[in-house]
Amino acid sequence: MTDGKLIVFEGINGCGKGTQLDLLHSYIRSSGKAIPIFTTGEPNYFDGNGRMAREMLDSEGNPYSNNLKAVEYFAENRRTHNNIFVPMLKKGIDVLSDRYWHSNFAFQNAQGISYADIAKANKGFRAPNLTFILDVPVNIAFERLRKRDGDNRRKFEGDFDFVNSVRNNYLELGSILPRLIKDKNIFVIDGNRSITDIFEKVKEIYSFF
Ligand code: ADP
Secondary structure: OOOOOEEEEEOOOOOOHHHHHHHHHHHHHHOOOOOOEEEEEOOOOOOHHHHHHHHHHHOOOOOOOOHHHHHHHHHHHHHHHHHHHHHHHHOOOEEEEEOOHHHHHHHHHHOOOOHHHHHHHOOOOOOOOEEEEEEOOHHHHHHHHHHHHOOOOOHHHHOHHHHHHHHHHHHHHHHHHHHHHOOOOEEEEEOOOOHHHHHHHHHHHHHOO
């Protein structure tokens, strides 16, 4: 049996990753594949570290603080996550994840941790087969989030400069991660288009994986 594929959707909050993940999920299901698909995301509640990471993101304060702690929580949460989904991949199940280690690289590097140190914390985890990074200007993402969530903002979502440096980090991961952590198949897609146009691109790229 061939292994399932780990497919990751990434980008700043409001880039449309959840929307595209759901569309790809429906698309794979409707293509008649009999085997289940596991849809998941990070950080998650599979262990206490995911909860700690979420609480850190939700709490008020300076987005630049807590960076080392964040790398630790996210990496431990990812270890638990790997223990759950890697056996599924081995059974041929595809895994679709809303965020993976790219978030760690983009956010925690913007908080001042080097890419090399973040790579060290992520050593040994499963590399994705395919990653979509949806790129949108920060003001567009903020506007979408305001529509989606009202004014209920997390601390990272209110700070334009911080989110902009996270966005710029995402844009360079495609050239950095293949060398650093053997993550080779990263595609940046212009997310500032209609949901349908973006999904056409997602399907096109997915079709040769
Ligand atoms: P994320 O999961 O990246 O935070 P979502 O997929 O939840 O983002 O999208 C954020 C909001 O923007 C949602 O209300 C969604 O319906 C909307 N949205 C998603 N993609 C687009 C798009 N291409 N154009 C306009 N609005 C979009």
